[in-house]
Amino acid sequence: MESPSNTTQIRAKLLRWYRKHARDLPWRRTRDPYAIWLSEIMLQQTQVQTVVSYYKRFLRRLPTVEKLARARLDTVLKLWEGLGYYGRARNLRRAAQCIVKDHQGVFPTSASELQKLPGIGRYAAGAIASIAFDEQEPIVDGNVRRILCRIYRLHGDTRTPALQEQLWALAADLVPRRHPGEFNQAMMELGATLCTRQSPQCSECPLRTLCQARLHEEQDMLPQRTPKKSVPHKIVVVGIIFRQGKILIDKRKPDGLLGGLWEFPGGKPEAGESLKQALKREVKEELNINIKVGQHLTTVRHAYTHFTVELHAYQCRHVSGTPKCLGCTDFKWITLDQLERYAFPGANKKIFPAILLGHTT
Numbered sequence: 001m002e003s004p005s006n007t008t009q010i011r012a013k014l015l016r017w018y019r020k021h022a023r024d025l026p027w028r029r030t031r032d033p034y035a036i037w038l039s040e041i042m043l044q045q046t047q048v049q050t051v052v053s054y055y056k057r058f059l060r061r062l063p064t065v066e067k068l069a070r071a072r073l074d075t076v077l078k079l080w081e082g083l084g085y086y087g088r089a090r091n092l093r094r095a096a097q098c099i100v101k102d103h104q105g106v107f108p109t110s111a112s113e114l115q116k117l118p119g120i121g122r123y124a125a126g127a128i129a130s131i132a133f134d135e136q137e138p139i140v141d142g143n144v145r146r147i148l149c150r151i152y153r154l155h156g157d158t159r160t161p162a163l164q165e166q167l168w169a170l171a172a173d174l175v176p177r178r179h180p181g182e183f184n185q186a187m188m189e190l191g192a193t194l195c196t197r198q199s200p201q202c203s204e205c206p207l208r209t210l211c212q213a214r215l216h217e218e219q220d221m222l223p224q225r226t227p228k229k230s231v232p233h234k235i236v237v238v239g240i241i242f243r244q245g246k247i248l249i250d251k252r253k254p255d256g257l258l259g260g261l262w263e264f265p266g267g268k269p270e271a272g273e274s275l276k277q278a279l280k281r282e283v284k285e286e287l288n289i290n291i292k293v294g295q296h297l298t299t300v301r302h303a304y305t306h307f308t309v310e311l312h313a314y315q316c317r318h319v320s321g322t323p324k325c326l327g328c329t330d331f332k333w334i335t336l337d338q339l340e341r342y343a344f345p346g347a348n349k350k351i352f353p354a355i356l357l358g359h360t361t
Helices: 007-021 033-043 048-062 065-070 074-079 087-102 122-133 143-153 163-174 180-193 276-286 336-341 352-360
Strands: 235-243 246-251 290-303 307-318 330-334
Touching: 007 163, 007 180, 007 290, 033 048, 033 087, 033 143, 048 074, 074 087, 074 122, 122 180, 143 163, 143 180, 163 180, 235 276, 235 290, 276 290, 276 307, 290 352, 330 336, 336 352
Parallel strands: 235 307
Antiparallel strands: 235 246, 246 330, 290 307
16 A cells, blocks of 8 residues: 555545535435435435435325334335345334434434444444534445555455455544545545546546556556356246135235235245246245246346346136235235235336236236
């Protein structure tokens, strides 16, 4: 690592640039810790342009931490539907309940106390504490990591504990006592707009004269990237089960992937099973009912972070048995026009057009 000019220059240049070029984003117009917390959780793994409409809609429906704490999980998940990483929404609600119960509705101001809440890690705690409460706390997310690796010309895998701690130490050294939240937002803004992963706009960067990676023409090489692992591919079959003009949906167990969301019953085929055989077995194991599998409706493909899924949907008819929650936590018979009331995983939502088309033909 080669040190650039002192931290005072970095702070001054970056803040001056940010005050002139910062995007006008809704969460930058408030010091309300609830609104800032919501934005930071939504922005994890999600693009700014996607978050804006979700953020505004969520705050219209649940404008305070007390309202979020009292909200039904179904309500929160429906507001979150389409953002993905649904554990964030479940933790958001749990954390709100902790704030109301254990802190009388008052947000903790320190990063250490914030990290005790569900879903708030080191980065989010630093962001909330610095932006909402002017605490001198550092942040390190993907944008900040990239800037630091380039400014200080850091080589190596950023996932290793040693390099991670070095990055946090550098970030802590940089964050100023005055305007720490503004400085942290400036770091994030620079990484999001100029110091991007590919084709960084170095000529426009306020730190270009201090950047060791640029000096050595390594800005496109840093941070160093490790090869991506192959992503598993899953085959899943689901049934659109009709009975007296209504279809059957059930709710996933609250923890784990897509927990608390509604879905069409089904699962993965076992070795040697046809899709129709697998669907009959899975529905029996999940809900204790017997079905007749009819025509194939559609096949959709959907990519999650750690795997891809190929989802085969069949039109089915309920034959016998009263549904019981054996592999789920709830079930409902609903009409087609009620589908949009419930929060579904992305792959299931892709089936909606085929269901509606099949019902009208």
